[in-house]
Amino acid sequence: MTESSAEPGTATGGALDRRRLGVSSITLMIIAASAPLTVIAGGVPTSLAVSGSLGVPFGYIVLAVILLVFAVGYAAMSRFVTNAGAFYAYIAQGISRIAGVGSSLVALVCYNAMQVGIFALFGFTISDWLGTRFGITTPWWLWVGLGIIAVGILGVNRVDLSAKVLGVLVALEFVAVIVFDVVSFVAQPEGVTIAPLAPSSLFAPGIGVVLAFGVAAFMGFESAAIYAEEAKDPARTIPRATYLAVVVAGVFYALSSWAMIVGVGPSAAVAQSQELGPGLLFAFLGEHVGVVVTDIVHILFITSLFAALQSFHNAVARYFFSLGREGVLPRWLGSVRASSHAPWAGSVTQTVIAIVVTLGFVIAGASSDDPLFPVLTMFTWLTNTGAMGLVLLMAIVGIAVIGFFRRDARGVSVWVRLVAPVVGTVLLTVLLVLILANFDMMLGQEESNLLTWVLPAIVVLPGVAGMIWAVVLRRRDPATYARIGHSVEDPDRVA
Template sequence: MTSSAPPTVRTEAHRRLGVPAVAFMIVAASAPLTVIAGGSTSAFSVTHVLGVPFGFLVLAAALAVFAIGYAAMSRFVTNAGAFYSYVAQGIGRPAGIGASVLALIAYNAMQVGIWGMFGFQVSSFVEAKTGVAISWWVWVLVGIAVVAVMGINRVDLSAKVLGVLVALEFLVVIVFDVVAFASPAEQLTAAPISPAALFVPGVGAVLAFGIAAFMGFESAAIYGEESKDPKRTIPRATFLAVGVIGVFYTISSWALALAVGPEKILDPAGITAAEAGPPLFFDFVYARLGAIWVDIMSVLFITSVFAAVVSFHNAVARYAFSLGREGVLPRGLAAIRRESGAPWAGSVLQTAIAVVVVLAFAVGEIGWDPEIGPFPVLTLFTWLTNLGAFGLVLLMALVSVAVLGFFRRDARDVGVGSRVVAPLVSLAALGTVWALILANWDVLLGQAETTPTSFILPAAILVPSAGAVLWGFWLRRARPEVYARIGHGAEQQGAPVLGDEPAGT
């Protein structure tokens, strides 16, 4: 008699992802076209700092250093819980549970927040082309349904879809870059990629804006259990992604600076409210390439946002799967599809969260003054994506500490540069960026002054995470069998535990 219970153990047949597939997942989460047409334009509009492109280089270098220690640890820890497992094995199980809640809130915030931009862009585009006005949240619910179907199917299907979308994004941004360098608004200059252009008043806000462009780069480890050779695939995909993203964003934001014009960027009154944000990009495209290219890039802007929500959806589903498997969350969340290994229960959970939050914001829109600006962009998108970036930068700083702790008692033949120097440098860099995000919170939210939101949003991620750490200590006393599995779920499927956690935890 065979059991009808859903499987929770992956097999070799479920290992389908190679380096390119995982790298595409990472780059898709970063949404290249959205970053250039949305994030970079907003950074220029708000900060009036010409050195935004050099800021991308600085951040890419910091994340590359982080990836050295992260890649070294990934050789010994393969778990769909990714950073949660790293923190649990490098710092301690209670800290690991805190990191798991931090990750779940941050990834959900990024995924659900990006839906706000998706809904607004689709609604605006359809209305412009057909005259039919359909509320943004209707398009979001349609998109959530499509992502839900993709989320419960084979992960390599998602990778193939994302691969096509990302390739098209790169193509159109490259077209923009070529035109901008060939026909700049003012003059061709290398000033935007000089350190002097970045390290001016406002550098903190630039780095705080810029780090959000890289969110998703850290997600490679989430796919470790579905990779063909995780010990090679995950490090290579991570370095490939951060290299491609860093260079591409630097060159493309440089092209954007030329398209806008350095003098206009540096003038506090140079960019009007009507021009701020994506219009800086699309107005240049219209003037130089015509309406057809604006339409093409508008559609790909939408697919860029869609690719990002698919990638973050997959990340949440795999965190839920890992925590369910280890008993930290209900075990039903560990259910996977027998044929594909996709964590369908975690996928359904993320879909439900997205629907509830989107509908809550749809109700909250009642009474909103349209003269203020687009509600889903100024609230759902801005609030939640900045909250997600805030949480994920803190999570990466914790992983830097975890790398130090993991190799402290057993170097495992890993060089001192990878296990000590790199994590110390990345801890300092990421800790600084995290502090800058907190210090520039009102700027990132587009607020002229501090409001209750300035305190509520950080508290929404920090308070539950701190509470989860305390819950971890309770589990150690009350449910030791669950406590023992924290951060080691994949290893306890049959493979030996590859490292004890630090003494006293």
């Protein structure tokens, strides 16, 4: 490992910290990205309010099944491809290097959008809670700034430190939601009904909205492969973590959204969600268990957001690292700290992006009197755009899986290398169409305007630019082009 003269204590072209993460660590980092408590407190009431459908619980089951089908080929490919670039490497090896570079920039935009968008909700939630609970007035951006610093510090340290922090936070989230579930089933003002778990509850008007909103709750599940170079046994750890994350999240979201409907009462669930929004969970707990427990859950809601921020930050840092190491982006992005082997350059770059984007929204909202400005703009616009782009990438990865195994089946069954990827790609394409069809509604707009087209363009145009750049690299630097998506060969992978 060669020390970088530009940055003492760092190494350019070094490796990530190998063999640090097991199945449980990676699974917790995946689940942290979706922020379970945030999904139940924010995603479920929003989906109920906008769709008017009680089929939200069954919707999570349907989405989990779709993602499990996609994961069959995705997990199989992870046994043979070990690269922190994940989607980028899969598409480069399964379709083409040009498509791989294009997808890498789309992934960077999407993961950054998800991470920076969540910062807005993080800052607003702390500011709002301090104001309503203690009468302390603070600007939302102050807490965003402090959050960026904390996330950045963890990002440049050893990955197992982040895993431990996220593990504790996710465990506390689960406890908080389980408490809510128990209280809901005890309250049951209209009795316990299994109707929200029946297919008939979903396959009715509003199904498109339920699925479009619901898929965002799973974003991050695909990030297991990003940690392949740091996994103890990537050929086994990555598939197991991917499957476990989808199953746990799907069951947990279905059960907890069902509990919310039972606790509030099926006849009142939609109306209460429309009236209270994310405040529904806290109002319910305040009524049934008191202020102290509600405050604790509110704090855990904030830490839930922090866990998601850290998880997406780690993903972005590793994408930058992979692309810098292979020369697709400036090579200094491939630098790691000598002490922690963390991708410090990618981490710092993501931190700078978060600061710049946040400042842009702070300046834009300076003249707004609406306290919800950061939520209605920065959070809503960026997270929905990021989720849309990640669904697009997953559909493309499904095609890449087919291409990868077409040249060499590697002893993999037809179901794994062909049938499941085809079915998964079709279902993900349907999801993407549903998201686009309901995009105005997801942005809180009554009709299409310039924003309806600008936000998807922010995802697509970098992909086009990346493909053009790959063509340039092929002509200008054939050696660098040859390494695209192929730079890591793990001796322990399944051959």
